[in-house]
Amino acid sequence: MxxxxxxxxxxxxxxxxxxxxxxxxxxxxxxxxxxxxxxxxxxxxxxxxxxxxxxxxxxxxxxxxxxxxxxxxxxxxxxxxxxxxxxxxxxxxxxxxxxxxxxxxxxxxxxxxxxxxxxxxxxxxxxxxxxxxxxxxxxxxxxxxxxxxxxxxxxxxxxxxxxxxxxxxxxxxxxxxxxxxxxxxxxxxxxxxxxxxxxxxxxxxxxxxxxxxxxxxxxxxxxxxxxxxGTGSVPVADPAALMELRTEIKERFGFNPDAPSLETPVPGVQLYGILNAQPGYGTLLWPPMAEGAQPQGCMGCFKNCRMNHANGYANGDICVEGLYWMASSDQNENMAATTLLDQMGLNVYDVMAHSYMLELYKQGILGPGKEIDTDLPFDKYDTYEFIESYTKAIAYREGIGDDLAEGITRAAVKWGRYEQDTATGLLNRPQWGFMEHYDPRLEVEWSYGSLFGDRDINEHGVNWHVHWMPLVTAAVGQDPLVSAEELVNLIAESTGVGDPDGWDYSVDGIYSDAKLKAVSWHRHYSRFFIQSALFCDWAWPMLVNYNAGDDHTGATPDYEIRLLNAVTGKDFTYEQAMEIGRRIWNIDRAIWVLQGRHRDMEVFQGYVYDVPTAAPYFLPIKNAEGEWVFDINVGRTLDRERFEDVKSRFYELEGWDPATGWPTRDALAALDLAFVADELEADGKLGS
Amino acid sequence: MTTTELETPETIPALTPPSVELVDRALRDLDYEDRLVGYKMTPSAGNDRANLYSLPQAIVFLLGTRWDSPMLTPGFKGAINWVDLNAFANWLRDAVGDAPLASAVEEHVLPLDSYYAQVQTLSRVLGMRMDQYREVRGVVEQEADEAETTEDAG
Structure with a gap:
């Protein structure tokens, strides 16, 4: 009904x-x-x-x-x-x-x-x-x-x-x-x-x-x-409340072009849009085209972060697919490569590995008659001829494309390169064969969440604030919009975790109990709000607001719940919603365990432990004096032993067996998942 | 709202014109061992390592495809393309082989406060040097054309 x-x-x-x-x-x-x-x-x-x-x-x-x-x-x-x-x-x-x-x-x-x-x-x-x-x-x-x-x-x-x-x-x-x-x-x-x-x-x-x-x-x-x-409609329990909320969110948290509270301090810096959602943010990936472009967005969204371009290329592409190949000095060719990628139906994150292959080519390992034999024209890497032949080779499994269609990780295994190249980071695949997204040695709610889960989590809600806000402001020579101390307090408050140490990315902070609570919050929040209630990850959670002067209070957690209740007519609380998220996370965990997941498998590839970070990577840390500052975190690695201890404590926090990482009956029963515990037990995989 | 005031040098003295040999050497493709490593920082993909195998490639990476349109501005994707500019200066001297350009970067670019200001000024320094390269190349090409014309006539 x-x-x-x-x-x-x-x-x-x-x-x-x-x-x-x-x-x-x-x-x-x-x-x-x-x-x-x-x-x-x-x-x-x-x-x-x-x-x-x-x-x-x-x-x-x-x-x-x-x-x-x-x-x-x-x-x-x-x-x-x-x-x-x-x-x-x-x-x-x-x-x-x-x-x-x-x-x-x-x-x-x-x-x-x-x-x-x-x-x-x-x-x-x-x-x-x-x-x-x-x-x-x-x-x-x-x-x-x-x-x-x-x-x-x-x-x-x-x-x-x-x-x-x-x-x-x-x-x-x-x-x-x-x-x-x-x-x-x-x-x-x-x-x-x-x-x-x-x-x-x-x-x-x-x-x-x-x-x-x-x-x-x-x-x-x-x-x-x-x-x-279809020509039907969606029943909304309280349409007036929904419309009021929509207006309120736009006015309170959106960019007001008539009286902006915050504008980019340097004209044309499109990246600033990730802080204030200013007009033109939609050109995050593609600059304004001389021949014109128009905003385009998903159904019901007021942000319209995508663009359709008069040149006909890369329409609607807003995310990493826009970075597929940028070797040409002709922007039309770069955009055409993204269109070709879309048309062939390929996942950019895996096939962006042409840059890894270029490194092998430059080292004399890959090429015609080389250890990895291919006639792909890597000598013409900056031409459209290269990217067209590379893309189609994968889509149609031609030549070396047959290896690459197995995914770059399996291709590297076949070529005998995987162990060595993930040890050095030449092939930066930290877990489960996925490309590194945000630094697994530093931004650990991302990496821990990915490793304890099933894939690169690809959840930006925390990342916008802890990483991008200090990075973008520093790059344009501006003070951070919010101090490190205020930032971690705001996030601790809006998430409900309560302890600002959860967002301490210092050498010790990434192993703390508070950090693990933040990781846990991230998993449960995302499983419900982002992936089940289907709030867009590029907008939610709104943990901090930069568009209301000195009031930096974000929309989370209040507005998610009010929106849900306006549409469903139910009386959800934030805590109840988070418990549904925990429940989903646990049934997923049980499925992975039935598939063979064990604690021993949850390790990162070698470079995460052995190769120090080399580029500035802004994140808040609590320094030795107990002061919160934004640090560039160069020269950092993840410590193997301390991470093994993290695993034990995280499993306990989630109600999983520290020895195996398998959920326990008590933890599952508390989530009304006794039927899941039964199946694990029948398979000999119930945690104790 | 605050506006960033870029403290950049008003004038940058012209560099000593390069020789033909210097230009040829500086514009060549480099071996893997001589590459410059940069990072493309984008919201959708995080930090992505970029290996740069020539000076022109490094310039495009740092400044975009238009001389008047450096980092972060229209004409360039929404990314911070980052290179350790100390390492860049050393690379110009040791791998590329243009010591005067390296010295100019050290003198006029490195002392600036923000990365944005550094890249803005770097754009001017590199732009000036590339004009000199083009001038040298132009003279050489013109001489070659004249020689070819003379040969044809003979």
Whole structure:
């Protein structure tokens, strides 16, 4: 039944026999939405959790949250994917990815809170959702098309190609509804079809769910695309309260162009936008184009951080995909490379490894007739010819591209380079084969969270403030907007952790009990608010505010809860929501344990312990005199022995067995997860 | 709101014009061992190591593709491209082989307070030097063209 943010139904599709089933959302509402429901569905429906990501039994979900498709600010446009991944090394853990755009809202307008997919079709298919109608269509005519071509083809098939100015009817009756919208399509490109482990899923022009290889998982199921179009709406319990909150958040925390409280001190410094969200922030990756560009954003968002460009390249690309290849002095070529990446359906974070390969080439290890033999034109690295041939080689598994389609980590293992290159940091893959994102020796809630979890966490809510605020202000010769002491106090207060030492990144601080509580908070907050309620990571949590003069109080935790309650009509408290996050984190942990996770596996690659940091890396530290300062933290490593002690204490904090890292029955039962404890016990993997 | 006042030198004295040999040496591609290591700092990807194998590559990395548009401004991606400028000066002297340029960086760039101010001034120093390089190259190319024309005529 549709009420309070949920539209009431989850679609289950069995591709093996072509059947569908409706799962009442109410059965899973206790998990919030998004990731939580995905984890619970996986646990219930995948009996053997050790199956490989390419196995037909792997269940993947595309889930929305209660606020998807509403006007909840920066909390309406994300879709969460869950399932067993294929990129991680050495084990493809149960994992997640996430993308923005309008798919989540459109799926709900069509009447579904999410889709879960299992099995494997005999031949390529796509799923066509038009309001309540679900059909599995032949994808013979789509297989081989790139991601953009596929979507355009599906738009034509579903809409019947009306004039762009026309309304068009859905369904056979007048009551079926009419719309001006195109279907929202999530698709794979040639990389996914060819089971490249670094294949992403793509929606519209540049919304990619990249990490973990879900594009290849879809390819393994012979599933080319999912299309959704609907003319329904999302029930909001208190629409007036939601609109008031939206206005209030924009006025209190957004940039006011008429009377700005904070502007960049140096004209044109786009990076300043990550502090004040000033107009032009949308050009974070691409500078204003002489021929023009226009803002573009996810459904319901007021920030519109993306851009569409008049040159037609890199539309909607806002994140790391914009950094794919920047060797050309012609910006159009750099942007074209990002477009090609999107069209092939590749995850930039893995295939950015061309820079690692260039280092091997320069060392004489890689090249024609070399130890790693390839005819890719590394002698023309700064030309579009290079990046085009490199990208297509991976997507179509041509030449050395066949190795690279296994992911750079597995390629390095095959080449005999992995141990040595991760020991020196030449290949900076700190955990599970993922590229280093933020420094694992310093910003440890990121690295600990990634290692104790399933992937690079990719959660920026703390990082904006502890790292970027002091870095950007220092780079432009400005004092920090907030002192180190005020900053850690603000974060301690807004997170609810209470102890500012949780954000002490000093040599000792990164091993403290307070730090572990901060890491724990981060895991639980993200699992619920970011990945299940689907607040956008680039906006939430709002721990500190720089747009209200001297009042730096952030929106967190008050506004997340008020938004949730306005939409759902429930009476959530922040503490209850955090407990749901803890519950999701623990069911995930149990799945990883069933997959083979053990304490002994949770170690970083060698460079994290042995190679000191070399570049300035601003973070707050409490110095020997007990004063809070921002330090550049050069020359730092992680200490092996102290980190092993961190593991023991973190496991205890979470209610896991310090000897194994496995959850205990008591801890699981306290989260109403006794059924999870039963399965662990039956498998001989219950912590004691 | 505060505006940063950049304390940069008003004038930078012209460097001694380089020889043809210096320009050729300075613009060559370097071996792996002679590379300069920088870091591209971006919100979406953190710190990403960048190996720079030539002076032109280092200039593009530090200053973007337009001489009048250095770090962080339109014409450049939203990143802080960071190089230890002490190491950069040493690299100019030892690997690239342009000691006068290295000395100018040490004298006019390194004493400045903020990285932004340093890169702004570095842009002027490098721009001036590249003009000199182009001038030398232009003379050489013009002489070569004239020689070729004479040869053709003969």
């Amino acid at each position: 549709a009420q309070g943010g949920y539209v009431g139904k989850i679609l289950y599709v069995n591709l093996t026999d072509g059947t569908t089933e409706i799962i009442p959302t109410a059965d899973y509402e206790q998990w919030g939405g998004g990731h939580g429901i995905g984890s619970a569905l996986f646990f219930d429906r995948v009996k053997d959790k050790t199956v490989d990501g390419f196995h037909p039994d792997n269940l993947i979900t595309f889930m929305t949250g209660p606020m998807s498709g509403t006007l909840a600010p920066s909390a309406s446009g994300r879709t969460e994917i869950t399932g067993i991944g294929v990129t991680q090394y050495p084990v493809g853990w149960f994992t997640r990815s996430n993308f923005g755009g309008r798919f989540a809202g459109m799926l709900k307008f069509a009447g579904f809170d999410g889709i879960s997919i299992q099995g494997k079709a005999e031949k390529p298919v796509w799923i066509n959702i038009v309001n309540d109608s679900v059909t599995i269509e032949d994808a013979a005519g789509l297989w081989g098309l790139n991601t953009h071509e596929t979507q355009e083809e599906i738009w034509d098939i579903v809409t019947g190609q009306p004039d762009v100015r026309e309304w068009w009817g859905i369904g056979g009756s007048r009551d079926g509804g009419r719309t001006t919208q195109k279907p929202a399509v999530v698709t794979i490109g040639p990389a996914g079809e060819n089971l490249a482990r670094n294949a992403c899923v793509l929606h519209d022009s540049g919304n990619g769910g990249g990490q973990c290889g879900f594009g290849a998982v879809m390819g393994s199921k012979n599933l080319k695309a999912i299309s959704a179009i």
